[in-house]
Amino acid sequence: METPRTVSPPISHNSTSSAGVSTNSSNNAPPTSILPNAPFPQPAPRPPSLSSVSASTTATTAVDPAGGINPHSSYENFTELVNKRILTFQYLKRAHEGRVHWFNTVCLSKEDLVLWYQNDRMKRRTGNFFILGASLAPILDITNPPDYVRALTVMLQEFEYHTNENSRQKMKMFFRKSKINKDEDASFQESGEYTYLFVPNIPFELDYFQTFYTLCDILVETYNKFLIDTTNLWSGPFIESVMKVDGKFKKIISMVAKEIDQLARNAIKEELRSVDPMIMMKILLFGSGFVAGPAVEYILRRPENRLTIGTAVRHIEQARALARPFGSRATAISLDVTNEQDLDNQVSKHDLVISLIPYTLHPFVIKSAIKFKKNVVTTSYVSDAIRAFDEAAKEAGITIMNEIGLDPGIDHLYAVKTINEVHQKGGKILSFISYCGGLPAPENSNNPLGYKFSWSSRGVLLALRNSAKYYENGKVVEIAGHDLMDTAKPYHIYPGFAFVAYANRDSTSFKERYNILEAKTIVRGTLRYQGFPSFVKVLVDVGLLDDTQQDHLQPDAPDISWNQVLARLLSSPSIQENDLRAAIRSKASGTIEHDDIERILNGFKWLGLFSSDLVDRRGTLLDTLCATLEDKMKYGEGERDMVLLQHKFEIELKDGTKETQTSTLLAYGNPNGYSAMATTVGTPCGIATQLILDGVISKKGVLAPYSPEINDPIIEALEKEGIKVLEEKL
Known part of the structure; x- marks a missing residue:
């Protein structure tokens, strides 16, 4: 802070009964102005206890504990x-x-x-x-x-x-x-x-x-x-x-x-930080990818915090670049979290662990954190594997905070906020529909998918294979992963955007999580630009999202070109473009309209899938495709991404009248700084981390942001960072 502070030396006080407190105006007429010039009453010499200031008094047993x-x-x-x-x-x-x-x-x-x-x-x-x-x-x-x-x-x-x-x-x-x-x-x-x-x-x-x-x-x-x-x-x-x-x-x-x-x-x-290094807070961050930067920056604003960034050997330079601006307060190390001894060695030295690595690796981190009684923060959904640690975490007295990014994360914060406000006023939630998308800004959506990668391309593609389950008009609707793109429908938010939306994962569980047992419709899903679902549908039909290991795509296999990969996958008579196009049309016939299939085939050509370019062999068709997409569909210099999240609530008020309310977050990335996706995922993660370190979030066990005691301080901190949700009644 700019103004120097003074630290008070120990002071000895004589005990003074608070019953003897006097004020200099108790016998005067009450003030009629809010701006009196009366002298300030002299205080009793001893300050009240914090409990009496903030919450309670302990004077006698005749006063209740609250x-x-x-x-x-x-x-x-x-x-x-x-x-x-x-x-x-x-x-x-x-x-x-x-x-x-x-x-x-x-x-x-x-x-x-x-x-x-x-x-x-x-x-x-x-x-x-x-x-x-x-x-x-x-x-x-x-x-x-x-x-x-x-x-x-x-x-x-x-x-x-x-x-x-x-x-x-x-x-x-x-x-x-x-x-x-x-x-x-x-x-x-x-x-x-x-x-x-x-x-x-x-x-x-x-x-x-x-x-x-x-x-x-x-x-x-x-x-x-x-x-x-x-x-x-x-x-x-x-x-x-x-x-x-x-x-x-x-x-x-x-x-x-x-x-x-x-x-x-x-x-x-x-x-005290310059006097006693023991008050330093040591944070261990696993992961140095797209979203880590804003989390690192937020955490290291606090002078007492020290950060170690642990990452796989192949990403060590990325981690060093992330740590470099913070000098000695941040260091980068290479670490394999599946190596129990090395993992334990690092976790034991820190006060809190952030895991921004693939969700399948979180259990390794959490197991070690429980052993050494260290708090954990992740941005991932609470999986069954993570949920299984709840009792052990409570016994260890630690917090395992999850689902605190954008989606999941900010979406929970404002869903719970509105739902609680409606319930407190005696109202009901009849319908809850929530869609979120991380997209290129409209002026930068210049490729066949209308999409660019601001986070893990593998994660994006894997999510496209997930099945979906939701409530619609009181009935459960289930959609298999291979049919998901067929269900995408136009969705209106602002006139200037041509969106489509489709459900993802299991929305039915949010009836209990959000405490909206009365709701007849509950859908959570994804926003994309028009044209995206049909393109992905063809990728699925062709088999390019298959994540099984392929001998011919192993790193030590002979070189192979994209047209050879497609010809083998499609059983095409040759690697010629016309034959490959015909084979893809055959696979997609009956599901994609003619004009759309031609657009998609031109998109395949734009990606180089009909070319003799050698592929970056990564073991599976999915990962090999990711290598090409990351190269072709990355953000260029001066380009920016966009995040759009909207909740739509159909509400019945206490008096029986009905209304529609929306909560909308629209954020754009900084072409010369962090992407919108990085900011809206990394910042909530950093905030939750600091709130746990400060003791504001103190509940133990496996947590996610579904309660006001957790959510309210995060919302307040987010809005200070300029991440604000617009709440409107339509």
Whole structure:
């Protein structure tokens, strides 16, 4: 960070009861402005415990473990809790002012907090805090305690509704004078107006710090008022009401406290890294391919992180190039993960392992990580082989995080987000359709398949042989792999794109994974440009996607040309182009239209499959074809790729009305930097890695991003990186 910090020396405090906390304004009239110039109240000498700041209080057994008010607690216990809350508000204010060392560790400056929150989040939070403070101020004028608590309850419900509602859908709210006796049951959702929440139009930019300081002062006044003339009201209904109010305030302020605590922890690590190398975090990354770069860059932003990139011998130069910009903080080694001794030697030296190698090799890595109790991150689907490690991972106390790239990954994050929002409002998901494609940008889709490779060509082609299974109108539909391309249909997202879409893998399992048991249609699939499916269909019919070993394609076999390979595969009478074309027409007859087959045959010629060019023999027809495709269909200088992901939800609201909502991610690669595919796969992987290292993601066992506790911090970090999903109602 730019501004130097100071580390506080150990401080000895005398014990001071929080019940003795005083404020300098409890006997004055409540503030009528959100920008008071009153002097700051003097704090108690001892900071509250972190548990009392962020989540709970441990004052007495009469206060519940979650920090709320026990219905059976005495008025004295309640007084103690109120004073603890007041102390918390004062302490947070002083921490924001840079007047205290956060729990006697580091003193955070305004510059630190601005960098931590960043512009969008700080602006949003400033506006919300202003609304909260402006709404609380007039409520302080209410003298009758039950009416006061009732007003707070309604206002906090309105505040929660307002801050959770999609801003584009919000009604414009104007400043309204509060009516104390208004019936709280008159729903603001129904009336179109808020009862106690003030949402004025502010013609100038608010200052976050001044707004937060003032909110803390008003919260102190709010809690002080709980202690005035409430002794005789200490009964069940009143206590329950106060409990609800306290719980909502605690939730708001806990968010701030936890974030400052995380910032302080990061600052401590940064301060100590030059003193104690033991705080360095050592990450082992297996794989140096297309998507590794953004993950490496994200992880090494943190000064305490050190990275070892392990790769196969043939890719060592690629790994060294990846490590080189980071100097001594990143090193490259050659390693065979199937060599148990070498693998164990490396895993044991690191704190976390990232596996970006083929999914069939993940079990080797996970087995070693469990042995040495190291966390693991992959971007792959949870296979049966990975799922089998769940109990062992829990026993070892480690996290094995999977499915955290683009698809799978970002798709899960925003599917779960919308589904949870609908369910929380009492709605249902009737249909969920999700398609994702990694493609060349339209201006660079200049080859017969309309496709170029920004990741493993073998992975792309193997995925084309997968069978598909999904729900459609309440029925299960199954499609065999060899028929998959026949099911591709035009799919409209934007008028400027000519897409086709087809299902992939098993979508039926997402009924449980996404908790949409009510859905009648669930389809997850792939987007491609028109013309792609029929071309692939012919590749399948001809046999070029066969991955069985062939003697004549082994690396030590005699040289062989592409026309010889095709003639042998098709039993063609010769290697002449006309004979090869005729043999392919015969294979594809009845499944491909005449005009389309001619286009495809011209595509075969463009790829050089009718030529006498020698093939790069890689053992199988599939891998040998990959070598040619990677050469012919790679991105040229100045070209860029594109990623498009869209979820489409058919929703039935609580009142029975229906609507359609979409969540769309459109990203383009940087011709002089990372591809869109690399960014949207590698960045989520890097974020998940850092969140595990920081302890934000702490759940143990085999995980995937299907819950808000995992997803929410990843979404927040992704949006800071500029990876944002557009959510719209159609």
